[in-house]
Amino acid sequence: MTDTNVSFVRHEQIPPSPPPARESGVIKWARENLFSNWFNSILTIIALYFIIRLVWGAAPWFLNGVWDAASIRECRDILAAAGKETGACFAVLVDRWDHLLFGFKYPADAYWRPTLAFILLLFAAAPALFYMYVPRRFLLLTAAYPFIAYWLIWGGSLWVPIFVAAAIIATGFVFRIVENMSVSLRTYLAAVVGVAAGIGLAYLLFSGAQELRFIAGSIGGEGLRVIPFALFWAASIFTYIFFIPMGIFVGYTIYQSGEDGGLVTLVTALLAIFVMLAYLLGPVAAGLNFIIPLELSAVPSRDMGGYMLSLILGTVCVSLSIPLGIVLALGRQSRMPLIKGVCVVFIEFVRGVPLITLLFVANVMLAYFMPPQTNFDLILRVIIMITMFSSAYIAEVIRGGLAALPKGQYEAADSLGLNYTQATRLIILPQALKISIPGIVNVAVGLFKDTTLVSVISMFDVVGMIRGPIQQSTDWISIYWEVYGFAAVCFFIVCYGISQYSQWLERQLATDHR
Amino acid sequence: MTEAAQLQVSDEVAIIIQNMNKWYGSFHVLRDIDLTVNRGERIVICGPSGSGKSTLIRCINALEEHQAGSIEVDGTLLSSDLKNIDKIRSEVGMCFQHFNLFPHLTILENCTLAPIWVRKTPKKEAEETAMHFLAKVKIPEQADKYPGQLSGGQQQRVAIARSLCMRPRIMLFDEPTSALDPEMIKEVLDTMIELAEDGMTMLCVTHEMGFARQVANRVIFMDAGQIVEQNEPEEFFNNPKSDRTKLFLSQILGH
Numbered sequence: 001m002t003d004t005n006v007s008f009v010r011h012e013q014i015p016p017s018p019p020p021a022r023e024s025g026v027i028k029w030a031r032e033n034l035f036s037n038w039f040n041s042i043l044t045i046i047a048l049y050f051i052i053r054l055v056w057g058a059a060p061w062f063l064n065g066v067w068d069a070a071s072i073r074e075c076r077d078i079l080a081a082a083g084k085e086t087g088a089c090f091a092v093l094v095d096r097w098d099h100l101l102f103g104f105k106y107p108a109d110a111y112w113r114p115t116l117a118f119i120l121l122l123f124a125a126a127p128a129l130f131y132m133y134v135p136r137r138f139l140l141l142t143a144a145y146p147f148i149a150y151w152l153i154w155g156g157s158l159w160v161p162i163f164v165a166a167a168i169i170a171t172g173f174v175f176r177i178v179e180n181m182s183v184s185l186r187t188y189l190a191a192v193v194g195v196a197a198g199i200g201l202a203y204l205l206f207s208g209a210q211e212l213r214f215i216a217g218s219i220g221g222e223g224l225r226v227i228p229f230a231l232f233w234a235a236s237i238f239t240y241i242f243f244i245p246m247g248i249f250v251g252y253t254i255y256q257s258g259e260d261g262g263l264v265t266l267v268t269a270l271l272a273i274f275v276m277l278a279y280l281l282g283p284v285a286a287g288l289n290f291i292i293p294l295e296l297s298a299v300p301s302r303d304m305g306g307y308m309l310s311l312i313l314g315t316v317c318v319s320l321s322i323p324l325g326i327v328l329a330l331g332r333q334s335r336m337p338l339i340k341g342v343c344v345v346f347i348e349f350v351r352g353v354p355l356i357t358l359l360f361v362a363n364v365m366l367a368y369f370m371p372p373q374t375n376f377d378l379i380l381r382v383i384i385m386i387t388m389f390s391s392a393y394i395a396e397v398i399r400g401g402l403a404a405l406p407k408g409q410y411e412a413a414d415s416l417g418l419n420y421t422q423a424t425r426l427i428i429l430p431q432a433l434k435i436s437i438p439g440i441v442n443v444a445v446g447l448f449k450d451t452t453l454v455s456v457i458s459m460f461d462v463v464g465m466i467r468g469p470i471q472q473s474t475d476w477i478s479i480y481w482e483v484y485g486f487a488a489v490c491f492f493i494v495c496y497g498i499s500q501y502s503q504w505l506e507r508q509l510a511t512d513h514r
Numbered sequence: 515m516t517e518a519a520q521l522q523v524s525d526e527v528a529i530i531i532q533n534m535n536k537w538y539g540s541f542h543v544l545r546d547i548d549l550t551v552n553r554g555e556r557i558v559i560c561g562p563s564g565s566g567k568s569t570l571i572r573c574i575n576a577l578e579e580h581q582a583g584s585i586e587v588d589g590t591l592l593s594s595d596l597k598n599i600d601k602i603r604s605e606v607g608m609c610f611q612h613f614n615l616f617p618h619l620t621i622l623e624n625c626t627l628a629p630i631w632v633r634k635t636p637k638k639e640a641e642e643t644a645m646h647f648l649a650k651v652k653i654p655e656q657a658d659k660y661p662g663q664l665s666g667g668q669q670q671r672v673a674i675a676r677s678l679c680m681r682p683r684i685m686l687f688d689e690p691t692s693a694l695d696p697e698m699i700k701e702v703l704d705t706m707i708e709l710a711e712d713g714m715t716m717l718c719v720t721h722e723m724g725f726a727r728q729v730a731n732r733v734i735f736m737d738a739g740q741i742v743e744q745n746e747p748e749e750f751f752n753n754p755k756s757d758r759t760k761l762f763l764s765q766i767l768g769h
Contacts, residue, residue, distance in 0.1 A: 408610055
């Protein structure tokens with residue numbers, strides 16, 4: 001045993017010194033992430049080997065790329081003349097740049113219109129996407145954008161989109177006015193509107209029956225015709241007998257709800273917009289255009305193509321299917337059996353059918369069901385189908401978000417006296433949507449890429465352009481990597497952007513501090 | 515003389531519950547409840563778990579619907595008509611065991627939301643009212659934080675302030691301190707005592723017997739969906755009549 005003195009007092013601070021070299025900077029990072037143990041070290045070395053091989057193999061192809069040639073043969077000649085074994089033929093992108101972007105039929109002198117529409121899209125989307133930084137009044141720009149973009153891309157008279165926008169605003173006013181009517185006045189209105197809606201509905205059934213007859217006429221085999229003809233007669237007799245009683249019944253139902261006002265308001269507003277669009281739009285727009293012509297050369301839908309078409313379908317379908325998905329998700333939770341039933345059947349049916357089937361229906365079948373003279377725009381049909389499809393998926397994602405909310409949130413909202421609309425809009429949806437962001441983005445990204453499926457119903461989106469007019473032309477026959485690579489890059493930029501935005505948004509909305 | 519007896523109770527009736535029954539499926543949760551609450555009364559409801567005390571006060575603002583009998587709140591009869599329900603709910607404040615603040619809104623927004631949307635109060639005025647009541651529950655400095663940043667006791671006090679911003683005539687408390695740490699219980703109870711001193715009509719489901727003694731002017735004991743015994747607090751605690759009450763009190767006060 002030695003006699004030691006344990007007492008110790010420090011009089012000065014040890015100055016801080018830098019950590020050893022192996023504990024900082026790149027070396028530390030590499031040690032921790034690449035060479036943390038012998039197994040990881042081996043994996044790192046193997047991975048490095050493959051990365052180097054890959055770059056070594058692909059680099060010459062990129063670097064030798066030919067950017068200036070009129071055809072694939074000329075391109076190969078240039079490569080052979082330079083004595084290069086391999087090389088990309090990027091010249092196709094230069095040669096067919098306009099086609100890849102706008103399709104091969106879009107008039108070249110109008111290319112500036114979709115380009116301008118795209119630039120405006122960036123400005124119009126900003127107030128909605130970055131709503132916390134942009135003043136609310138700029139949302140007006142977002143609201144006006146669809147009409148401007150439609151006019152720019154499709155052309156025609158500016159008065160058409162202006163009239164449609166005006167009709168929507170007017171419907172809003174109708175909604176307001178009816179909502180604030182006195183009960184007695186609203187009851188009179190309910191009676192009138194009710195009978196009108198009833199007769200309208202009966203008329204719809206009636207013309208539906210007429211179409212059955214048309215279908216029956218178009219079916220080939222004699223034996224097969226019996227069923228639609230029988231249906232046609234049954235439906236016709238039904239509507240003949242019930243035409244007026246149905247009008248009165250529907251009218252009475254709406255009249256009954258006059259006290260409450262919700263249904264009357266909705267039906268009046270719907271009737272108003274229907275009348276405006278169905279009967280006034282054509283003559284008024286034509287008349288205004290006659291007085292003040294504001295016209296761009298019209299481009300029909302079948303001339304749309306290229307990446308422009310993919311972007312149109314993607315943007316429109318995403319922005320329509322989110323609100324529709326919200327409505328479906330809320331409808332599925334509704335206590336009213338009819339609403340719930342309709343939503344469940346819709347969601348389950350649409351989810352159970354492949355998108356490509358729906359697209360074929362849009363392309364071919366819908367035409368059979370339309371009266372012969374109707375010309376229902378192909379892009380509109382495709383938009384309806386894709387929107388239906390993705391809204392069913394989004395509805396299920398949002399239902400997950402709704403289910404994740406504690407019951408206490410509903411109860412707290414109820415106990416404060418908020419009604420269903422207020423509670424849903426202010427308390428339930430903001431939280432449910434926040435939870436659903438990753439799922440919604442998942443569907444949105446998938447939807448955007450799925451728009452390439454329209455190439456199988458002979459629409460020339462960017463993939464359709466490549467498969468059809470480019471690969472089958474004599475100049476660029478059997479060119480694959482360059483064009484599909486280009487399409488991949490186009491889609492990747494947008495999808496990666498959406499993904500980054502959604503992650504940023506999630507961080508912005510994180511208020512739970514868990 | 516307890517403090518409670520010094521507080522005024524008016525003759526005006528705030529709530530009348532007559533012969534009210536409720537079932538969950540075939541399970542009879544509330545049986546023949548008869549209860550009249552006068553304005554300014556402070557009632558504590560206690561009883562073993564599953565006795566239906568929470569269900570009873572949740573029926574008063576129609577968070578649960580009853581199948582038989584009648585409930586009249588402030589002269590408005592509770593029926594299936596949604597208009598009546600919203601009217602009653604905006605007159606009756608409620609605090610929950612788990613606070614149920616809205617996590618996506620700041621404290622101030624939590625407090626101003628209902629006045630702005632239900633009462634149509636201008637935003638500025640609603641904010642002034644909210645700050646007034648936040649000061650009353652002693653956390654005005656937290657107004658711009660989110661609920662997730664506050665302690666349990668603070669959150670419950672915000673929940674009380676949120677209800678008060680609607681200027682309710684009746685307050686319901688559903689076990690407001692059961693989810694709190696012991697040291698936070700006091701700050702919430704102090705707030706509730708202050709509220710009682712202001713003359714608020716209160717129905718409170720709680721096991722805080724000290725609070726019942728100090729504030730309540732009536733204690734109701736429930737068991738198996740029925741009101742078993744009700745009395746003034748002194749009498750209730752010192753001289754319980756029924757065996758069930760005696761057993762319950764011995765268990766709850768025994769340790």
